[in-house]
Amino acid sequence: MLHTQEGRAKDNGRNHHQHYSVGLALNEREIEEAQRLRYRVFAEELGARIRPRVAGVDADFYDPHCEHLIVRDEQAGKVVGTYRILTPEAATKVGNYYTENEFDLTRLQHLRAGMVEVGRSCIHPDYRGGAVIALLWGKLAEFMLKNEYRYLIGCASIGMADGGHNAANLFVQLLDAHIAPLEYRVFPRDRLPFERLVTGHAAEVPPLLKGYLRAGAWICGDPAWDPDFNTADLPLLLPMDRLSPRYARHFMRD
Numbered sequence: 001m002l003h004t005q006e007g008r009a010k011d012n013g014r015n016h017h018q019h020y021s022v023g024l025a026l027n028e029r030e031i032e033e034a035q036r037l038r039y040r041v042f043a044e045e046l047g048a049r050i051r052p053r054v055a056g057v058d059a060d061f062y063d064p065h066c067e068h069l070i071v072r073d074e075q076a077g078k079v080v081g082t083y084r085i086l087t088p089e090a091a092t093k094v095g096n097y098y099t100e101n102e103f104d105l106t107r108l109q110h111l112r113a114g115m116v117e118v119g120r121s122c123i124h125p126d127y128r129g130g131a132v133i134a135l136l137w138g139k140l141a142e143f144m145l146k147n148e149y150r151y152l153i154g155c156a157s158i159g160m161a162d163g164g165h166n167a168a169n170l171f172v173q174l175l176d177a178h179i180a181p182l183e184y185r186v187f188p189r190d191r192l193p194f195e196r197l198v199t200g201h202a203a204e205v206p207p208l209l210k211g212y213l214r215a216g217a218w219i220c221g222d223p224a225w226d227p228d229f230n231t232a233d234l235p236l237l238l239p240m241d242r243l244s245p246r247y248a249r250h251f252m253r254d
Contacts (some may be wrong), residue, residue, distance in 0.1 A: 019075040022135040024143075025068040034068045034082040035059050041122040046159065048229040058120070062098050065090040069139055071132050080124040081132040083140060086117040088149070099153055102224040103186040103235050114150035116143075121154075121208060133211065144240055152238040156209040157231035158223075166204055167232035168197035171223050174205075180218035184237055188224035192232045209234065216242035 025031045038058035042048040050058050063084065071081035091097050097117045099105065108115065118140065123132050144152065158167040171194050205213075213219075217238040224233045 019073060020071055020080075020131070020135060021074055022069070022071045022139045025070050030070060030079070031063070031068050032057060033079040034070050034084075035063070037079050037082055037124060038120055038122055041124070042120075042229065045125065046229070050228070062086060062094060065094050067143075069136060069143070071135050073127070078124075080127040081136050082120065082122060083118055083136050084120045085140070085143065086119075087147075088112055088115050091115075091117065097153065099155060099235065102155065102190070102226065102233055103188055103221070105153075105186050107183060107185055108151075108153070108220075108237070111151050114148075116149045116152055118152060118154040128207075133208070137211070141243070150240050152217075152236075152240070154236055155224075155233035156206065156212060156236055157226070157229060157233050158206060158209070160225075160230050160232055164192060164194070164197045164225075164232055165199050165201070167192065167223060168194035169199060169201055170203035170205060170209075171219075171232070171234065172198055173203050174213070174219060178213055178217070178219045180220045180237060184218060184220055186220045186235045188222050188235075190225050190227075192223040192225045194223060194232075209236075212236050212238065214244065216244045218242075 025034060035057045039050060039052065039056050042058055043050045043052075052058065065086065067085040067087070069083040069085060070079045072078065073080045086094070086097060091112070097105065097115075098119055099117055121136070140152075143149075158170060160167055215238060217236045220235040220237050224235070225231075226233050
């Protein structure tokens with residue numbers, strides 16, 4: 001069951017763009033469609049160790065408390081992109097944010113009342129040209145602004161199929177330009193020993209991470225290692241008042 005606040009129903013209305021629609025999942029069936037897409041991408045494509053209760057469905061403890069943002073291809077009749085959103089109110093009910101399984105967020109304690117967590121972002125492999133992520137981001141920005149939430153947190157995952165070298169190189173290369181001020185630093189529970197993995201080669205930046213950083217997000221500390229997903233996870237914080245004007249215009253033009 002979705003836990004939604006009063007007055008949020010109008011956020012659920014679908015926005016239509018050509019043959020796509022974007023909005024919050026309205027029922028259990030739509031949520032399961034999003035979870036099946038997650039399983040396809042994370043387990044089948046990327047090899048994450050997911051232990052599904054229902055075959056082909058990526059579902060966890062946090063899902064019933066989250067809003068699930070979905071993009072549907074109306075012509076094909078399927079969900080092709082998703083994000084899950086944990087509001088501060090829902091995080092209070094649950095007891096923590098998902099990110100707290102990987103990082104100590106003590107220094108962000110004072111931001112919690114306005115801090116939304118996003119995660120489990122994925123797009124069907126046939127739809128990765130940019131349109132679907134733009135729709136997800138636009139609706140997410142609208143959700144944040146309408147509900148007057150001030151901070152967005154989450155993890156940017158970097159695959160470690162190469163042993164973690166790209167992740168280590170990437171973190172080192174991004175540090176100077178994107179590291180958060182000291183008062184917003186968080187601390188990984190299972191720290192990736194990136195110093196031992198750095199090779200100095202130019203790193204490949206995942207598109208989602210590139211988008212966050214261009215929007216104005218900070219990297220809040222050293223990467224954590226997620227053994228189930230075999231990824232290096234970078235903790236990100238985007239204060240909405242840092243959202244770059246170009247991104248704000250792009251998101252809110254509709």
